[in-house]
């Protein structure tokens with residue numbers, strides 16, 4: 001045995017699982033194909049939105065609440081500024097499907113929020129040019145997560161607790177035996193009692209066939225703009241936002257670097273054949289729609305993309321993650337398939353994965369995330 005637990009992939013979720021496992025055992029080893037938070041992983045592009053007011057399964061709410069606590073713990077433990085608590089806005093057509101489903105979820109979760117009319121928005125957040133029938137919902141607990149800092153802080157915290165980290169070590173195979181799980185990289189072989197697969201968009205090569213059929217890698221792009229008056233788009237004045245107004249949609253974050261504002265078309269993930277080599281350039285159609293949307297939504301931004309990039313993420317056919325032991329195994333735990341929405345809860349997902357993989361604690365209420373939901377289908 002080379003250890004109790006191996007974590008394969010030290011990206012968004014794997015780094016958090018390693019950190020959490022290092023609190024539970026002194027025998028955890030992380031393996032990363034490149035380096036934690038490398039520039040082509042799903043964590044690329046500096047920031048991710050954190051919010052408690054969202055549409056979708058209310059079952060995420062306890063994970064979000066716990067994640068929020070854990071982001072603060074990670075900050076306290078490492079001295080790093082990870083979550084910029086600038087609040088968040090969800091903007092949409094009054095009585096449109098977006099806000100209706102958001103209110104439905106919020107009614108079920110009880111998440112704290114404040115509804116802002118178009119007139120109130122003009123006073124508090126004049127950066128947004130709302131349509132006549134738009135309404136906003138303010139989420140005081142939302143903010144922007146700094147991805148690179150979060151991942152490197154979690155790995156450092158894990159190492160400080162005694163975890164071992166192997167970088168530039170791509171794991172090529174995982175085999176469960178009666179005694180443990182054998183993993184290989186090149187000529188090297190290790191055996192662990194349990195393994196967590198957290199290899200993001202590259203996970204298909206390490207997952208059983210029944211799950212491959214329910215997953216695909218998608219490319220998601222990001223774009224940034226310069227403000228006419230940078231102060232108006234600073235985190236103190238400009239919360240993270242998601243807006244779905246009629247035919248146009250966009251999400252983004254304030255100028256965390258003091259210069260560039262993230263403003264990106266929402267929901268534009270497209271299938272891509274492989275996680276490596278995701279096309280980084282935006283197509284003409286993507287550029288045109290992005291610039292038109294920014295021109296309408298934000299008169300205070302210069303409608304010219306000054307930076308853009310694209311990154312891979314693993315999507316499942318129902319857009320919910322795969323968290324739990326792979327069907328038929330008792331030792332290989334899946335922490336992947338976060339479907340374009342995983343970072344905000346990465347700290348919570350890491351805690352769940354570490355505890356469940358080590359057999360310390362099992363979470364109720366997460367059946368909708370368990371890989372077995374795809375077993376017979």
Ligand SMILES: Cc1cc2nc3c(=O)[nH]c(=O)nc-3n(C[C@H](O)[C@H](O)[C@H](O)COP(=O)(O)OP(=O)(O)OC[C@H]3O[C@@H](n4cnc5c(N)ncnc54)[C@H](O)[C@@H]3O)c2cc1C
Nearest residue numbers: 009011012013033042049171199200202338340342343344
């Ligand atoms: C552009 C974009 C914007 C997004 N916006 C948001 C947002 O605002 N809010 C939000 O909550 N979520 C957002 N998401 C989703 C979120 O970022 C992802 O769901 C999350 O980062 C996925 O994390 P992961 O750990 O699965 O993958 P990754 O972070 O990519 O980590 C996987 C790691 O595994 C390593 N690896 C792969 N194969 C192997 C192997 N065989 N051996 C060893 N290591 C291996 C990789 O090198 C990588 O470091 C966004 C995603 C994208 C792409």
